Amino acid sequence: MLPNPVGRKGSDSAQLTDNFLNVFRSYHARIKNPRLALAAGIALAVLLQLCGGWIDPYTTQVILFAAINVILAVSLNLVMGETGQFSLCHAAFMAVGAYTSALLTGKALPALLPHLAWTGTSWASQLTFLPVLIIAGLIAAFAGLIVGGPSLRLRGDYLAMVTLGFGEIIRVLLQNTNAVGGARGMEGILPATNLFWAIGFAAVILYSMISLVRSTYGRGFQAVRDDEIAAAAMGINTTRFKVTAFVIGAFFAGVAGALYAHAVEFISPEGFNFLRSFEIIVMVILGGLGRPAGVAVAAILITLLNEWLRDLSQYRMVVYALIIILFMIFRPTESLGPFFRRFLPKLPMGNMGAKPDKAL
């Protein structure tokens, strides 16, 4: 029963205080916890790196792919899930990062610092790998700014078309640039990516995204997704929020691309085509749009699925499409959220789903 709203002030103030406290507590559970997740993630990264010798190369590779996919999916989730902008060129940003880093470690670094003897695994090259990753991310972010700046004024279908076009432009440009190997791609990239960098960055982005969306500022992204006109009427600069999401998404896609290039040691334009973008979209939808933790789990599941379906090669896209169709039919809104909650009820990131705590 709802009390009379106007006459309510001052009445049963003890209960009012109680309600206030409950609401405070439940929000604070959300505010404080992501740091634990970050610490746990980085600890895991260090631990796995130290135990690296005991993990066989195949498993290591799968873990690396899983972490890279987590970075890709969680960053795309900011654009698609939180801000509601349909982007079809995430793999293109990944390509920008991959090629940038490959050029940096393959050509620029040996030329600038010849005495460093960049091998990928030595301490010196590991130390320089962090700036390489950051620069790769920044260049991808710049590409994101160039695409997103003008095209985020468009809505829905139009934005999808622009990003689809941009993805193709990047791929065709790379295919026809001999300096980066053209359609043959670049090979002989040194294996600098290890479990520490991949899992570390996955932890960083997961932390950043969860702490971002669990804040007043971060809710601006969701406000833009829910209703752009209302968001603008409440003083939110909608274009800036959309471009910010797009640029951050592109930055982390670039980092993921750089990690990927230095994990597989070979990149070609075909590896960053539309199907790659689509694969990342599948992860975001499967994990539940706007749920970073769920999206991360979905990214890991899809990576494993990829390994199981390796024999099917290109036909695995059929399986993805089927998964999406089945999801749209049976769980159009919920995705895997409730499923995850059942099995991972007490993750340190607190409230994974959008459902409110039962505070009152």
Place this chain on the structure above:
Amino acid sequence: MSTGHSLLEVRNCSLRFGGIAALTDVSIKIEVGELLGLIGPNGAGKTSLFNILTGVYRPTEGEILFEGGHVAGLPSHEINTLGMARTFQNIRLFGSLDVGMNVRTSFIARLRNGLINTVRRGRSFRSEEEEVQEEGLRLLSYFGLEHAALHPSRSLPYGDQRRLEIVRALATKPRLLLLDEPAAGMNPTEKEELKRLIARVRDEFGTAVLLVEHDMKVVMRICERLYVLDQGKVLASGTPEEIRANPKVIAAYLGEDHREVVG
């Protein structure tokens, strides 16, 4: 704020879509702290006027002055930060956010901590989150909605959703609040509450209110001055009594049954 200006002045504004004139030569003035009504039949241009005031459309001609500064054609979010907030005829809450968050979004434009600080979650961020939280809850409890702070905004009863829209708009600390048919779809009890609420907003927050409303009882009872729009033009303006007695208004808007409607 400069003295000698009206809070809001619309000067000879017109809005045309191709050959269709939504507004023609409309001039309106609102003083500080005034409770002003805007009435007119369906399609008279009331919502169009709201849309040029809040930057959804740019007027084809004319100028709009808010506290002496030109605002016509500015983007919506800038107009809001200047001190004008609105609600919508068809409720536009943020459906995926809970009630408390809906109010907190109104603080985003004035946050001290940006993206980096938010991700770092330092002391400044945490204290600001608490401030915003507390202020949002205070506003909600002021309008009797704090019990629903954690509920999805979609789950609120219709009347509460309208009330939440008003709270959300008030949270941006406007000096002028534009209400677009807040009583639409409300039952008589809710309308009574709404009338008290609007009067309170004006009296206790000192916010001027421009109220668009179909319900004559609501408008006539609480507004000090009225403008009547018809076919995109200002037909008349004055106190409720003057409007009630104006033959042009009766002919154009109230029709034959006006005595019954005005009650």
